[in-house]
Amino acid sequence: MMKWGFAGYGRIARKFEEGLNHIGHDIAAIASRSGASEVTEGITAYHNYDDLMNDSEVDIVYVSTTHNTHAQLAIAALEAGKHVLCEKPMATSAEDVKKMIQVAKANNRFLMEAIWSRYLPGYQKAVALAKDGTIGDALQISANFGFKMNPDAPKERLLDPSLAAGAIWDVGIYPISLAQDVFAESPSSMHVDADLSKLNVEDRCAIQLAYSGDRYAQLSCAINLNTINNAIITGTKGHIIMKDFWMCEHFTVINEEGEKIHHHPMASNGLCHEAMACQELIADGQVQSPLISWEHSIQLATIMDKAIKMARE
Ligand SMILES: NC(=O)c1ccc[n+]([C@@H]2O[C@H](COP(=O)([O-])OP(=O)(O)OC[C@H]3O[C@@H](n4cnc5c(N)ncnc54)[C@H](OP(=O)(O)O)[C@@H]3O)[C@@H](O)[C@H]2O)c1
Known part of the structure; x- marks a missing residue:
């Protein structure tokens, strides 16, 4: 069984640790300049990231730092x-994503x-049904992900442009990833409207993507507004409604056969599913995931580069 090393020990890393504990994966070491003293006994704690990369016990590094540091830390880990x-996001530009892949x-x-x-x-099942004809040909997607954070939070990574803040990346x-999962090609055009913060990053944003065959995605994201974070995929013969699509456990299919609710509970806090996938793919000698392929990450970064530019100009 491979052993994990963490670069960063913030909010999501602690949840990921919980997920790994649930499936019995080992964590060999955790690096964090501010959180090293809080590392669970038995796990090596480093106060800097270089030591983690040099630890021969670590097989896979989980990078969970602020957005601005992902490319540099991932490249250091891969080179080690x-x-x-x-x-x-994998990185803050498509160019950096391509470098990481190289x-x-x-x-x-x-x-x-x-x-x-x-x-x-x-989520996997809903996307599979959207693509297999259950609702005919999928033509439209609407999906929102918005929450309201405290705008006065100190040193908040969501607000600080030097840490690559903003609603689109976060x-x-x-x-955007859902639209890419279902439509599986680069959008042909994009329209973006944004409500920007005092520091010129998106607090809230509406993005419309157009794809070949008159297929459209109407998407929104926010860090200053609580929205209903469902997704609706509409096809020529029906609809799939994903409740809280980004953490989807329940969705409804409405088609010629009627209306059916599907329940697919996640294990623990859900983060163990991606960890198990890493373990299986690596054991199988794969270097990328078929569900989140390198091409998918390049396309996401390309769309976000453009959307952020359009939002901030
Ligand atoms: N999958 C999810 O559901 C989910 C949810 C939340 C977040 N995320 C992603 O996970 C990543 C971390 O988010 P988080 O909410 O866990 O963030 P967080 O609690 O603010 O933690 C950020 C971590 O980044 C490290 N860091 C490295 N360089 C830094 C710098 N220059 N300034 C500040 N911190 C720096 C900090 O460690 P040091 O002690 O070394 O400073 C800290 O451990 C982001 O990419 C975010 O988008 C994913």
Whole structure:
């Protein structure tokens, strides 16, 4: 069984630790400049990231730091011969995502963007049904992911442009990823409207993507507004309604056969599903995931680069 090393020990890393504990995966070491003293007994704690990369006990590094540091830390880990699971967004530009992939290829190491939703049983099933004709041809998607944070929170990574803040990178990536999962090609055009913060990052954003065959996605994201975070996929013969689509456990299919609710509970807090996928893919000698492929990450980053530029100009 491979052993994990964590680069970063913030909010999501602690939840990921819970997920790994649930499936009995080992954590060899955790690096964090501010959180090293809080590391569970028995796990090696490092106060800097270089020591983690040099730890021969670590097989795979989970990068869960602020967005601005993902590319640099993932590349350091890959060059040190580690596999990498990197929190979303993989990097803050498509150019950096491509560099990370080149390094993974050159070192023959596994690299995956941690879009945890994609490995949840409910999300997987809903996307599979959207693509297999259950609702005819999928033509439209609407999906929102918005929450209201405290705008006065000190040093908050969601607000600080130097840490690559903003709604698109933080939560917009989920509805964009869903549209890409279902439509599976690069959008042909994009329209973006944004409510920007004082520091010129998106607090709230509406994104419309158009795809070949008159297929459209209407997406929204926010860090200053609580929205209903459902997704509706509409096809020529019906609909799939995903409740809380980014953590989907329940969805409804409405088609010619009637209305059916599907229940697919996640295990523990859900983060173990992506961890199990990493273990299985690596054991099978794979360097990328078929569900969150390198091409998917490049497309996401390309769309976000453009959307952020359009939002902020
Ligand atoms: N999958 C999910 O559901 C989910 C949910 C939340 C977040 N995320 C993603 O996970 C990542 C971390 O989010 P989080 O909410 O866990 O963040 P967080 O609680 O603020 O933790 C951020 C971590 O980044 C490290 N860091 C490295 N360089 C830093 C710098 N220059 N300034 C500040 N911190 C720095 C900090 O460690 P040091 O002690 O070394 O400073 C800290 O451990 C982000 O990419 C986010 O989008 C994913």
